[in-house]
Amino acid sequence: MAQPGSAYPLEKKEQRPETHTMTVLVDNEPGVLARVIGLFAGRGYNIESLTVSETEHEAHLSRITVVTSGPPMVIEQIQHQLERLIPVHAVTDLTVKGNPLERELAMIKVAGKGEKRVEALRLAEAFRADVIDSSTGHFIFQVTGEQSKIEEFIALMQPLGLVEVARTGLAAISRGPERM
Amino acid sequence: MSREMTGAQMVLQALADQGVDHIFGYPGGAVLPIYDELAQQDRLKHILVRHEQGAVHAAEGYARSTGKVGVVLVTSGPGATNAVTGLTDALMDSIPIVCITGQVPTHLIGNDAFQECDTVGITRPCTKHNYLVKDVNALSRVLHEAFYVARTGRPGPVVVDIPKDIQFARGEYTGLTNSQHKSYNPRVKGDERAVAQAIELMAKAKRPLFYTGGGIINSGPLASARLRELVRMTGFPITSTLMGLGAFPASDPQWLGMLGMHGTYEANNAMHDCDLMICIGARFDDRITGRIDAFSPGSTKIHVDIDRSSINKNVKVDLPIVGDCAHVLEQMIDAWKAKKPKLDRAALKVWWAEIDRWRARNCLSYRKRDDVIMPQYAIERLYALTRGHDVYITTEVGQHQMWAAQFFKFEEPNRWMTSGGLGTMGYGLPSAVGVQVAHPDSLVIDIAGEASVLMTMQEMSTAAQYDLPIKIFIINNEYMGMVRQWQELLHGGRYSHSYTAALPDFVKLAEAYQGVGIRAEKPSELDDAIREMIRVKKPVIFDCRVDKHANCFPMIPSGEAHNHMLMGDDVTGEDIEKAITEEGKVMV
Ligand SMILES: Cc1ncc(C[n+]2csc(CCOP(=O)(O)OP(=O)(O)O)c2C)c(N)n1
Numbered sequence: 001m002a003q004p005g006s007a008y009p010l011e012k013k014e015q016r017p018e019t020h021t022m023t024v025l026v027d028n029e030p031g032v033l034a035r036v037i038g039l040f041a042g043r044g045y046n047i048e049s050l051t052v053s054e055t056e057h058e059a060h061l062s063r064i065t066v067v068t069s070g071p072p073m074v075i076e077q078i079q080h081q082l083e084r085l086i087p088v089h090a091v092t093d094l095t096v097k098g099n100p101l102e103r104e105l106a107m108i109k110v111a112g113k114g115e116k117r118v119e120a121l122r123l124a125e126a127f128r129a130d131v132i133d134s135s136t137g138h139f140i141f142q143v144t145g146e147q148s149k150i151e152e153f154i155a156l157m158q159p160l161g162l163v164e165v166a167r168t169g170l171a172a173i174s175r176g177p178e179r180m
Numbered sequence: 181m182s183r184e185m186t187g188a189q190m191v192l193q194a195l196a197d198q199g200v201d202h203i204f205g206y207p208g209g210a211v212l213p214i215y216d217e218l219a220q221q222d223r224l225k226h227i228l229v230r231h232e233q234g235a236v237h238a239a240e241g242y243a244r245s246t247g248k249v250g251v252v253l254v255t256s257g258p259g260a261t262n263a264v265t266g267l268t269d270a271l272m273d274s275i276p277i278v279c280i281t282g283q284v285p286t287h288l289i290g291n292d293a294f295q296e297c298d299t300v301g302i303t304r305p306c307t308k309h310n311y312l313v314k315d316v317n318a319l320s321r322v323l324h325e326a327f328y329v330a331r332t333g334r335p336g337p338v339v340v341d342i343p344k345d346i347q348f349a350r351g352e353y354t355g356l357t358n359s360q361h362k363s364y365n366p367r368v369k370g371d372e373r374a375v376a377q378a379i380e381l382m383a384k385a386k387r388p389l390f391y392t393g394g395g396i397i398n399s400g401p402l403a404s405a406r407l408r409e410l411v412r413m414t415g416f417p418i419t420s421t422l423m424g425l426g427a428f429p430a431s432d433p434q435w436l437g438m439l440g441m442h443g444t445y446e447a448n449n450a451m452h453d454c455d456l457m458i459c460i461g462a463r464f465d466d467r468i469t470g471r472i473d474a475f476s477p478g479s480t481k482i483h484v485d486i487d488r489s490s491i492n493k494n495v496k497v498d499l500p501i502v503g504d505c506a507h508v509l510e511q512m513i514d515a516w517k518a519k520k521p522k523l524d525r526a527a528l529k530v531w532w533a534e535i536d537r538w539r540a541r542n543c544l545s546y547r548k549r550d551d552v553i554m555p556q557y558a559i560e561r562l563y564a565l566t567r568g569h570d571v572y573i574t575t576e577v578g579q580h581q582m583w584a585a586q587f588f589k590f591e592e593p594n595r596w597m598t599s600g601g602l603g604t605m606g607y608g609l610p611s612a613v614g615v616q617v618a619h620p621d622s623l624v625i626d627i628a629g630e631a632s633v634l635m636t637m638q639e640m641s642t643a644a645q646y647d648l649p650i651k652i653f654i655i656n657n658e659y660m661g662m663v664r665q666w667q668e669l670l671h672g673g674r675y676s677h678s679y680t681a682a683l684p685d686f687v688k689l690a691e692a693y694q695g696v697g698i699r700a701e702k703p704s705e706l707d708d709a710i711r712e713m714i715r716v717k718k719p720v721i722f723d724c725r726v727d728k729h730a731n732c733f734p735m736i737p738s739g740e741a742h743n744h745m746l747m748g749d750d751v752t753g754e755d756i757e758k759a760i761t762e763e764g765k766v767m768v
């Protein structure tokens with residue numbers, strides 16, 4: 001009998017992994033984030049980025065933006081498993097809806113003097129990064145944009161005295177006038 | 181209606197408003213205010229168990245045999261952690277449970293107080309939902325919501341953790357309202373277009389098969405009634421999972437028996453060869469599918485389920501229908517009647533002829549013996565001698581459970597209580613306690629294994645206290661038979677720790693628990709002993725000594741396809757050793 005295999009641990013993953021951005025509208029109540037994260041951890045789903053903040057104060061609703069990856073069947077599972085959580089109002093797979101706007105903010109601390117310092121400032125201007133703190137020995141830049149832009153900027157700062165980076169994770173919204 | 185009262189009083193009031201008659205519990209410091217209220221009333225009956233795991237299993241038995249929500253009351257810390265196995269069991273088998281746990285007072289939470297544990301943290305992954313109530317004015321709303329969540333949609337266990345100060349505090353009680361839940365409103369009706377498509381597919385099918393599961397039972401007796409109607413209207417064959425037994429009568433000629441790892445030859449072959457699979461309230465679990473890439477390769481699959489996440493989880497289906505089984509079945513019946521489809525009678529005749537050939541293989545046959553009781557024979561006799569009684573069966577986990585599923589025939593839903601998803605040894609005895617509480621005059625039998633039953637044996641004491649005449653029918657092979665069977669399959673028959681030496685004398689044990697002990701060792705004594713067990717109106721432990729080496733067949737070895745079954749009557753030692761491939765060995 002050739003080709004044994006099966007049940008869950010042996011399933012041959014023929015499907016290629018995809019990266020999807022989902023938004024989850026939840027009641028802003030204690031433990032709700034733990035439920036969402038626990039679901040990902042318990043079922044072995046990936047979290048590449050996760051942001052959360054109350055977006056509708058009157059209704060006590062928070063919006064979670066999560067970037068995850070997996071084969072299509074798993075992505076579908078993730079959406080439906082999230083929908084199953086009691087405090088979840090709505091889940092939207094923005095990637096499926098098509099081409100969402102995705103932005104991140106990063107604060108980047110760079111220390112250095114002389115030529116390197118000048119170069120860092122010049123690059124910051126090119127990336128439209130703001131200087132939000134500085135001394136004669138350092139800058140802190142604030143840069144917003146798509147993740148690729150932030151990655152690129154950080155890479156450029158690396159040889160110029162990069163000290164540390166703080167990033168918000170991705171926030172995303174669908175294009176057009178409709179609500180999620 | 182809004183009244184002022186203490187948190188503890190609210191608990192009792194909410195239970196009354198929810199129509200709860202029985203709760204299963206165990207007291208402790210953090211729930212004493214609620215216990216004090218319990219003592220001052222006699223409407224609500226409290227059953228004092230001997231271990232909190234038992235409380236949850238009893239509530240599961242109660243729930244599964246009545247269709248009502250089972251209610252549990254336990255204390256903080258160890259009370260809550262002891263309940264975790266039961267909660268997980270209820271989650272896996274979708275049993276509606278509300279479990280109220282006491283908690284240390286709010287100002288001590290997080291301080292590692294005496295008998296503190298993070299109950300909501302621990303039970304988050306093993307409940308459908310849980311709550312920590314920190315405001316007495318929210319308590320009544322949370323309790324009513326807990327019942328709503330437990331029984332609505334795909335049912336499951338819900339924990340409400342109530343700190344002790346909240347139980348003492350006074351606040352406003354609000355009764356039931358019929359306002360809609362703000363986020364949880366599962367759809368019950370199926371999409372009409374999808375239902376129409378399903379009927380279209382059914383009309384054209386040449387080799388159709390119904391594959392049903394516990395969802396039919398959970399949906400309620402109406403779902404079983406409609407399933408019967410639809411299946412008979414179509415004339416199609418039907419099989420079911422372990423959890424769905426009884427939804428369709430086992431005596432019906434369209435019934436193929438259970439499917440899956442220990443399912444019948446005809447059911448599994450029909451699954452493999454069908455061209456249309458109509459799955460209703462089942463979830464393509466690995467015990468059912470076997471090797472997933474060889475699972476029913478040629479079929480179009482329809483899947484009806486109330487839980488969207490069950491669809492396309494393990495097996496990609498062609499036509500999903502999200503909705504409650506009873507509702508969707510009604511829609512299907514209506515659509516079928518409206519369409520009056522012309523079936524492919526000739527093809528269906530060929531299909532039934534094929535099924536009859538598989539049936540003729542007589543896959544459940546075993547070698548009867550005069551000198552020892554074969555376990556299958558014991559269950560056959562138990563079945564035969566309990567006809568004419570109002571019978572409920574619970575089981576433990578192991579070979580005896582599978583034999584019970586194969587040899588005990590169920591005609592009605594809610595008569596069969598078993599731990600399917602979690603496979604919890606120790607489920608059956610406390611579950612029988614819960615069933616007997618709900619059905620005091622019925623014959624409630626736990627078909628048990630001698631190893632499993634020792635895990636929750638102390639609930640015999642509960643049975644004695646409340647005059648619950650449960651029957652513990654132990655298929656005693658002195659082995660953890662199912663473990664031994666797998667050791668034969670996977671590990672060259674090296675029986676590592678699967679033999680229980682120093683078993684108790686079960687007859688004396690029954691007597692110690694103020695029950696009655698009965699033993700049968702020879703086939704010739706069996707019938708009289710079973711009759712005696714039925715006659716006795718007390719808890720009974722029946723020590724049925726059976727062949728120690730019998731194995732449970734048919735069996736799809738793990739990692740194999742439905743059409744590669746091991747059969748009981750012609751299996752050799754060599755077959756057994758070769759049955760599981762290297763890759764199959766890693767599976768449970
Ligand atoms: C709590 C728990 N522990 C371990 C297991 C693994 N297990 C499955 S069946 C079994 C043996 C059961 O023995 P017994 O109750 O005597 O039943 P038999 O198979 O002999 O009929 C074991 C240990 C389990 N299912 N549940």
Ligand SMILES: [Mg+2]
Binds near residue numbers: 629631
């Ligand atoms: Mg045994």
